[in-house]
Amino acid sequence: MERLLLSGNEAIALGAAHAGLRVAAAYPGTPSTEILEAIARFPDVYTEWSSNEAVAVEVALGASYTGVRALASMKHVGLNVAADAFMAAATTGVRGGLVIVSADDPGIHSSQNEQDTRNYARLGKVPCLEPSDSQEAYDFSRAAFQLSEDFDTPVLLRPTTRVCHSKSVVTTAEGLTLDRKPEFRHEPGKLVMLPGAARGRVPKINERLSKLTGYAETSSLNQVIEGSPKLGIITSGISYQYAREVFPGASFLKLGLTYPLPPNLVREFARRVDTLLVIEELDGFIELHLKALGITVTGKEIFPRSGEFSPDVIREAAAKAGFIEGSSTKCLPIGGLAKRPPLLCPGCPHSGVFFTLSSLGHRSALPGKNPRPPKLTICGDIGCYTLGAFAPLSALDTCGCMGAGISQAAGMAKAGLDEKPIAVIGDSTFMHSGINGLLNAVYNQARICVLILDNGTTAMTGHQGHPGSGVSSAGQPAARVVIEDLVRGAGVKNPAVVDAFDLKAVRTALRQAMTSSELEVVIVRGDCPTLTRKRGTPMQHDIHKCDDCGACLLIGCSAIKRNADGDITIDSGVCVGEYCTLCEQVCPKGAISSGIEVTP
Amino acid sequence: MTGQNIVIVGVGGQGVVLASNLLAEAALASGCDVKKTDTLGMAQRGGSVVSHLRYGRSVASPLIPEGGADILIAFEKLEAARWAHFIKPDGTVIVNDLALPPLSVTLGADTYPSDTEIAAMIRRYTPGLNVVNGTATAEGLGNAKMVNTVLLGYAARFIDIDSRLLLSTIEAALPVKLRKANVSAFEAGQKLSPLTV
Numbered sequence: 001m002e003r004l005l006l007s008g009n010e011a012i013a014l015g016a017a018h019a020g021l022r023v024a025a026a027y028p029g030t031p032s033t034e035i036l037e038a039i040a041r042f043p044d045v046y047t048e049w050s051s052n053e054a055v056a057v058e059v060a061l062g063a064s065y066t067g068v069r070a071l072a073s074m075k076h077v078g079l080n081v082a083a084d085a086f087m088a089a090a091t092t093g094v095r096g097g098l099v100i101v102s103a104d105d106p107g108i109h110s111s112q113n114e115q116d117t118r119n120y121a122r123l124g125k126v127p128c129l130e131p132s133d134s135q136e137a138y139d140f141s142r143a144a145f146q147l148s149e150d151f152d153t154p155v156l157l158r159p160t161t162r163v164c165h166s167k168s169v170v171t172t173a174e175g176l177t178l179d180r181k182p183e184f185r186h187e188p189g190k191l192v193m194l195p196g197a198a199r200g201r202v203p204k205i206n207e208r209l210s211k212l213t214g215y216a217e218t219s220s221l222n223q224v225i226e227g228s229p230k231l232g233i234i235t236s237g238i239s240y241q242y243a244r245e246v247f248p249g250a251s252f253l254k255l256g257l258t259y260p261l262p263p264n265l266v267r268e269f270a271r272r273v274d275t276l277l278v279i280e281e282l283d284g285f286i287e288l289h290l291k292a293l294g295i296t297v298t299g300k301e302i303f304p305r306s307g308e309f310s311p312d313v314i315r316e317a318a319a320k321a322g323f324i325e326g327s328s329t330k331c332l333p334i335g336g337l338a339k340r341p342p343l344l345c346p347g348c349p350h351s352g353v354f355f356t357l358s359s360l361g362h363r364s365a366l367p368g369k370n371p372r373p374p375k376l377t378i379c380g381d382i383g384c385y386t387l388g389a390f391a392p393l394s395a396l397d398t399c400g401c402m403g404a405g406i407s408q409a410a411g412m413a414k415a416g417l418d419e420k421p422i423a424v425i426g427d428s429t430f431m432h433s434g435i436n437g438l439l440n441a442v443y444n445q446a447r448i449c450v451l452i453l454d455n456g457t458t459a460m461t462g463h464q465g466h467p468g469s470g471v472s473s474a475g476q477p478a479a480r481v482v483i484e485d486l487v488r489g490a491g492v493k494n495p496a497v498v499d500a501f502d503l504k505a506v507r508t509a510l511r512q513a514m515t516s517s518e519l520e521v522v523i524v525r526g527d528c529p530t531l532t533r534k535r536g537t538p539m540q541h542d543i544h545k546c547d548d549c550g551a552c553l554l555i556g557c558s559a560i561k562r563n564a565d566g567d568i569t570i571d572s573g574v575c576v577g578e579y580c581t582l583c584e585q586v587c588p589k590g591a592i593s594s595g596i597e598v599t600p
Numbered sequence: 601m602t603g604q605n606i607v608i609v610g611v612g613g614q615g616v617v618l619a620s621n622l623l624a625e626a627a628l629a630s631g632c633d634v635k636k637t638d639t640l641g642m643a644q645r646g647g648s649v650v651s652h653l654r655y656g657r658s659v660a661s662p663l664i665p666e667g668g669a670d671i672l673i674a675f676e677k678l679e680a681a682r683w684a685h686f687i688k689p690d691g692t693v694i695v696n697d698l699a700l701p702p703l704s705v706t707l708g709a710d711t712y713p714s715d716t717e718i719a720a721m722i723r724r725y726t727p728g729l730n731v732v733n734g735t736a737t738a739e740g741l742g743n744a745k746m747v748n749t750v751l752l753g754y755a756a757r758f759i760d761i762d763s764r765l766l767l768s769t770i771e772a773a774l775p776v777k778l779r780k781a782n783v784s785a786f787e788a789g790q791k792l793s794p795l796t797v
Binding site: 003005109133162165166167168169238241242244245310311312315331332333334337338339340341342343345367391392550553556558560561562564573574 | 624625635637639659699704711724
């Protein structure tokens with residue numbers, strides 16, 4: 001069989017495809033995005049970017065009800081959105097195997113919070129599998145479908161960022177060919193959850209859980225790796241790899257199935273070792289179960305309860321608690337270096353609207369000038385445009401969860417805020433859950449401004465399609481919902497549409513929207529430059545006309561720099577030229593131009 | 601071959617992840633166990649990027665411990681200093697002679713260290729410092745984007761994978777029209793001498 005170097009996400013996709021997957025649905029979210037992207041390369045599997053995670057689970061569940069194998073993938077916070085659909089699936093059970101992948105992000109590499117998906121497994125009384133490298137991502141993904149069908153349950157597959165986004169060697173096995181004709185069998189007692197039928201499902205769910213517990217005792221998903229009986233370590237996921245590196249001689253009980261836990265297996269392992277450690281990222285989930293079984297164990301009193309683990313984190317915690325010799329301090333990083341936060345790309349259509357909000361709201365001052373107290377209240381949302389919160393734009397005041405901005409602004413208006421709050425949301429997030437907030441704000445007549453920043457794609461996660469993009473998950477043309485039509489349908493009278501690269505038009509539309517006595521929607525439209533890859537003639541900067549006022553720097557464009565002599569220069573390698581022109585429009589001295597003539 | 605730990609760092613958009621993917625494929629082709637992982641900022645561009653690559657007989661953690669890297673390849677000078685604590689005391693640091701000041705520096709809120717300061721920072725961890733003219737060499741060959749191939753060419757003398765295998769892996773991964781230029785870039789990198797800092 002083949003020996004491939006795959007990321008955990010690619011391995012999950014390949015494992016699912018080799019298990020006979022027919023339908024896969026997802027909403028993009030780091031670190032889970034590449035799972036559906038990789039599945040979309042298999043022509044026999046139907047894939048879609050759903051408008052949100054609840055929809056994705058519902059689509060996959062519907063497919064499962066026809067007897068085929070289905071998968072929904074998302075990031076940890078997506079499972080919050082999908083929680084209702086997830087619990088519905090946990091209650092009815094499945095027909096064809098149903099796998100729900102929820103990728104956790106310990107250390108918050110690219111998320112708004114840190115949460116442990118395993119708690120949902122306990123809530124739904126469904127099994128949870130945790131792969132520790134790409135080989136297991138492949139194997140567990142395959143095994144999860146069988147487990148789902150054997151126990152009439154959705155299966156939660158929980159990788160973490162480090163598994164999703166690391167590559168390791170995968171040896172593949174023969175792919176299954178399932179010849180299943182999709183067919184719906186009517187069984188209201190299982191699938192129509194009116195109270196009477198739902199009550200009937202509860203004992204079945206509890207019975208399922210106890211059968212799963214029995215299965216966990218002997219399942220090859222859980223493995224004992226014999227070592228010294230002095231130190232035993234119970235661990236799961238990527239923590240196993242780190243722990244193996246720090247304690248090469250220890251005995252390990254590596255749990256691939258972390259819910260439900262096998263009581264006999266863990267008791268027997270605990271009995272055979274002198275000291276027992278539990279090493280797990282985020283919550284003390286396994287630890288709590290062990291303690292409930294009366295097993296003496298050391299876990300979260302020495303290892304961190306939050307953040308991403310690494311061999312260094314585990315080594316340091318174990319050394320502090322006296323389990324191993326002290327760690328060295330000579331590897332400390334150099335302090336005080338200039339940070340390098342991510343920026344909006346050169347040519348980004350969001351730069352102009354944030355620059356305008358920033359200047360109208362006194363958010364940034366020219367170099368050498370004192371900042372004034374900020375004006376405007378701007379509710380943000382989740383996407384590339386969240387980067388508008390960074391200096392020099394500094395143009396966001398809130399960012400909570402997908403779709404929250406519009407409703408937060410409405411709440412502020414209803415609370416009696418004097419000024420008219422502004423909500424800023426991207427097109428994909430608007431389709432995901434922003435539309436719900438808008439419907440509510442229109443219905444309840446909230447006096448707010450909603451800016452929909454439409455760059456025609458889900459840019460933050462790498463250009464996935466959505467209902468407003470006209471592109472399917474496989475990159476094919478798709479039906480397109482026109483945002484202004486949708487907004488009108490929601491009851492907004494005159495949504496304005498402006499060109500994101502025309503600063504005057506953006507400013508006029510914003511001023512109008514901010515002063516009117518009604519709810520206003522402004523759609524700011526411009527292509528994402530990293531999607532279109534259009535490159536114009538780079539802008540020229542004339543140092544003789546420049547008086548070094550610094551206005552161009554306030555756009556926050558990474559193509560505008562100061563060279564070693566202190567002069568402002570434009571990086572011709574990344575500037576998109578006439579497709580943007582924001583700096584040309586901003587410069588009061590006319591020192592920046594798209595023409596090629598430069599004063600000698 | 602005993603295997604190596606290689607950290608590659610730079611700024612989003614410079615091709616750090618591609619370079620480490622190519623090295624990883626070469627390590628796989630040489631019969632090793634391989635693990636690699638990238639830590640990226642939120643956005644696609646402009647943030648600090650670090651990639652960990654480990655290969656050998658058997659690899660557990662994809663993350664390299666601090667002080668555990670045999671080779672650190674930095675596509676940008678400030679990033680070399682930021683990640684220098686990963687290098688072993690007898691490890692090799694390869695720094696591309698290129699400064700990309702972050703916006704905080706351009707706006708005057710932070711300062712960018714001088715070349716001698718950066719060299720001193722790195723020498724706190726290892727004496728094995730090599731500053732090379734990667735970007736200038738790639739520009740001289742007609743395309744600044746080939747800097748990653750130039751740097752891999754220079755690094756080949758420290759990497760315990762056969763450099764012919766390294767070059768053929770790079771060639772195979774590229775579109776046909778870019779192959780010839782990148783072979784020249786790799787060979788130019790192999791011939792580079794480090795600058796005196």
